[in-house]
Amino acid sequence: MDYEEIERKIVQWLKGKVEEAGAKGLVLGISGGLDSSVTAVLVKKAVGDNHLALILPCHSHPQDLEHATLVAKTFGLKTETVDLTPVYDLLLTILPPGTPMARANLKPRLRMLTLYYYANNLNYLVVGTGNKSELMVGYFTKYGDGGVDLLPIGNLYKTQLRGFARYLGIPEEIILKPPSAGLWEGQTDEGEMGITYPELDSILEALENGEADESSPLVLKVKKMVKSSAHKRATPPICPL
Numbered sequence: 001m002d003y004e005e006i007e008r009k010i011v012q013w014l015k016g017k018v019e020e021a022g023a024k025g026l027v028l029g030i031s032g033g034l035d036s037s038v039t040a041v042l043v044k045k046a047v048g049d050n051h052l053a054l055i056l057p058c059h060s061h062p063q064d065l066e067h068a069t070l071v072a073k074t075f076g077l078k079t080e081t082v083d084l085t086p087v088y089d090l091l092l093t094i095l096p097p098g099t100p101m102a103r104a105n106l107k108p109r110l111r112m113l114t115l116y117y118y119a120n121n122l123n124y125l126v127v128g129t130g131n132k133s134e135l136m137v138g139y140f141t142k143y144g145d146g147g148v149d150l151l152p153i154g155n156l157y158k159t160q161l162r163g164f165a166r167y168l169g170i171p172e173e174i175i176l177k178p179p180s181a182g183l184w185e186g187q188t189d190e191g192e193m194g195i196t197y198p199e200l201d202s203i204l205e206a207l208e209n210g211e212a213d214e215s216s217p218l219v220l221k222v223k224k225m226v227k228s229s230a231h232k233r234a235t236p237p238i239c240p241l
Helices: 003-021 034-047 062-075 085-094 100-122 132-137 158-168 172-176 189-193 197-209 217-228
Strands: 025-029 051-055 079-081 124-126
Touching: 003 025, 003 034, 003 124, 003 158, 025 034, 025 100, 034 051, 034 062, 034 158, 034 172, 051 062, 051 100, 062 079, 062 172, 085 100, 100 124, 132 158, 132 197, 132 217, 158 172, 158 197, 189 197, 197 217
Parallel strands: 025 051, 025 124, 051 079
Antiparallel strands: none
8 A cells, every 4th residue: 555645645635624614623532542543643744733632531441541642642642631430430320220332332422522522612623533444334333433523544444554553653562452442341343343354354345346255154244234334324314204
């Protein structure tokens, strides 16, 4: 891949979107993971000091905070930390008992509220960190990490992002650690989805090109994931009258 050209296109696209919206800058959440690290670097390249990277722990693993801080220091990001743990815990005391997934999805939705609070205050746009792999199979929380204004890396598969991250100078320990949304202790993306990112990306690319083996159980699994998550990639349907 021509990483230099990809960087140029994304940076110019971000600049154009800020100008088009009459906004002053960009805000995003950084988790210490690969996707948010890559996105944060591109955001700073696009708008310079007119950015804000929010660190939003919510019962988060200490290593995630260390890695978010490492990226911020490495690239000179402007950051603020808002610990959402007390708000999350309070919500669970006033809500009826919920499933593990219902409780877990509160975390990205609280982060979305916080990002838009800052965005409204600063006249910034909210930048999402979703990649193509996650977007295509719906591996994101609706109105959580999916609630954003812009998706600059949404056309890059997860496996492509690792090489791009090395090109941008992201620390190797962030590139190599198992991807995780941090929804619960020990959670990993691949474990939850039941498929590795190399397998997923290979199948998604084959489906796009019409070259997938339709008899493969993994292909059928991925097709089901794509179909069942279609509502996440669309605006709410309006009843025709």
